[in-house]
Amino acid sequence: MTILQAGVPKSGNYWLYSIIKNILASAGEEHHSYIQQHPIQEQAKNWQLSFAGQSSMDFLSIEERCYCRLSGVFREEITDIDSYIKQSSQVWTHSNLNPLAKSILPKFNKIIYIIRDPRDVAISYSKFAFTEHKLKNGSPHYEQNPETYLENRIEEMTRQWVQHVGVYLKYQTELNIYPIFYERLLHSFDSELEGLLAYLEIELSPDAIAQIKHNVAFKTMKQQSPKHLRKGSSGQWQTKLSDRQKQKVEQVAAPMLDLLGYPPTQQDLPNLSKDIDRAAWESAIAFSHRSPLDQVQRFYGFLNSQRTISAKANLAKDWSLGKIKRLVKA
Template identity: 45%
Template sequence: MHIIKIGLPKSGNFWLHTILHNIIDYSSIKYESFIQNQPIYEIAKTWDVNQVKEQVNINFLDITRNSVSYRIGNIFRYPVDDLDDYIHSSTLVWTHSQMSDSVLKIIKKFDKLIYIIRDPRDVLVSWSNFVFSPYMQRFYPFLIVDETNPESYLINNLTTIISDWMNHVGGYLKHQKYLNIHFVFYERLLDDFDLELEKY
């Protein structure tokens, strides 16, 4: 079984990833990890960045028009030379990649596709706070160079963030039936975890 979990940043991705990982651990599915077999893995476990410590074990895939890369947080990125090997070496993969022809071609190779959706207002607030976190200030300081606080960032980037949400979510919704994508709603997980979980 090879699962890809998809979602826009700040939509509950880490929470859903943890849920899926726990389900795999308690099932008869053998867990395999591409990243844990890469030379960078042991080095990455020593990095003194709290945000990354949680991400070291995640098989994270970036897909663009011209490249496919695996990465650890926003610190390490490397091209995937053999995509089929990457998929077959990973039980659970995470991506934020926006729908495109390249993404479509790749994600349909997975056995199960799960997309998490969060209310765009909550994504907006969460992202506006996240860009001011020590992690983002260290690795993405240019995002807030002209901003003073999360509130001003939210006001100045409202249209862009909401547009990104619409394009990302809409791009996957358009292919829901063709790809048999299972959509999970962040708010439903909060309101009735067991009921939403039963839908997996």
């Protein structure tokens, strides 16, 4: 069995990976790994990455081409995707469902997509952006601290979240994608695990399920990766975000939040209806697109943001170079 798990960064991807890994091991599924057989593994196993065991995980980046990646440290083009998938039992991706991805996903036996409230995702990512590993190996962001990162980027992070989540769910039926909510895993783990096992067509004994619950409990995983896991909670946005920040999210993501059953204030669990058609997903995605007025407001907000002159100059340079690269590729 070959499984692809996808999701926006900081949506509980590491937790989901651990759950699936434990399920496959408990079921006696034979394990295969492309990266574990790669020559880079001898060096990679000694690298200080984001979390324990990351160097042995198959991470796929699907852009204009496919790449095997180890965080921001190593990237190599995959020229034979069929061979890569054949050598991998469990693959992790953060990639958008772009045209190339649409042709590759059907090659996997199972596809699982994890969803987390974008307001909590933004808070978590703003903290992650200042971890030692991310500062050393990630692209420079020129922000001063997690608070200013969140203030300056929450709208854009939410916009990216809508478009990432929306496109995957738009093709849910066509690609047989199994969506799972981070919040429901937190608060209704037993029933969510039961649904996941049914999708994977795997039956486990009560003892095996109990062992999985122990292995993937937050306390257990926190001991293994203390720098990567922070709180393992949901709904922190209700007290962490300002009214202005909450409004920014609503202005971009209100229709998508509504489709997913995310509450505007109270902490209820999200719920995905089976009756949502493709037009509804397309409408929610379109709602997040920038209008000409949004572009002007974004530029005005950038000029008046709490960034140093040097940071603004560097960001402007990076955005300009990025735009040139995109135009050249087009």
